[in-house]
Amino acid sequence: MHRGIYLLEEVEFHPMNSRRPLEYLRWLTAYKREDDGLGAGAHELTEGMSIRSRDIDLVGAFYAVGITGHPQFKVVTLWDCHGGWDGGWRQMLEIYDDVQKNLFLSDIDDLRHSAFSRPLGAAPGSPAVADLLDEGYAAPLYLFESAQVRPGAALDYLAAVQEERAPVLAEHGHRLVGSYEVQFCDTEVVTLWGTDIDAHLETQRSRDAALGLDDGVPADHRLLSWRRKARQYLEGPWRENLLSPYPGCKLAPR
Template identity: 30%
Template structure:
């Protein structure tokens, strides 16, 4: 395997829409820098070659805005068939883990205590990672929002987000990384991620949610459909694709004890 394996193959016209694995990872103690390096440089090239799995992002959460120490990972696959192939590779022959994952996991286990994963389906307007990188989407900080609604209503919420919420937010200078419906559940959860260009823009975003602010109408619409939401801030890991403009490569590897 070489660095060329990090380049994605051609994507034929009519290819199945992407699907994502969204992970919340709880890191042990002061190991977050080691964990994100191990995740990006040491796992992403393997996942790309063996599983046709791309990294959308690896982010460190800002603890003052939620749980800590925590990392958010997102993986991009070629639809449900791509996800099935990924899981089949991992469990082939009745094994618990494929050898590459088992070797990587043995180190990761010393850096994290566990996590919580969701399978999420993007909205039609959500761009895949290579398009986001080509378009130069990048944030100094990111807003990670989890919405909950009545069972069956997440699709309606995401439709409203695309039609009215997204234009209102992007008018403030932020850019949608994507919006996603949580699958394998009762259609009551959705996730949105915004790339915010700088800290003053984040302040403007938060103030826009206040009464009389630019997002007051959007907040009222959310409340009108019974939505509840929580926002956490996060920043790119050093090798996260939206920071570097590319997938992590083997040449990015370095000893974890140097971090």
């Protein structure tokens, strides 16, 4: 057994041209669907499309729901490195061994304005995305959390998420998809949850009711208790946003 290794990338598009994220999502999902036909371990650095590999698996391609606090416009992608460090991650690194001209993604020149990547290591108890896909799981909406924790507190925070927060959110229609320690730093975590619009709205109203701001639904004070508990581990920005899966990506409903 080895820990799951993933890559999360946030891509922004400026100036505000709504066609660019659509073109990028179409391009990305189409060429990665072709890679599913490759053999395990087979990989090649190609002109214009970077590395072709089944083991660098695009499991999620999401359009960021801007009204929840994302920059507009934005795409978030989640990649599963099959085989962990010695599998898909090694293949990613090998494209930087001698910087060749086919490393550069000419097919998407001028589409992206900026991109920021986070390498992720699955925390103990985190679901394996491959297992969820084998199950046929997909959600119409995903809750994306990024948080800065005290140095060294990442795995402690994620253990608390799984022990205390996940059961509460499950009662509110949220399923934990991934619980990740950001690699090459000791101050950042990412979690991803599958949900839907009704569950999202019900959760927000239950929290408001616990604050005394909504008398039309039952209050769930555990939502407030979790935020107090979370502050024991946090030391910087914490944010949750919503993501909508692009049709055709593996975590999108079919």
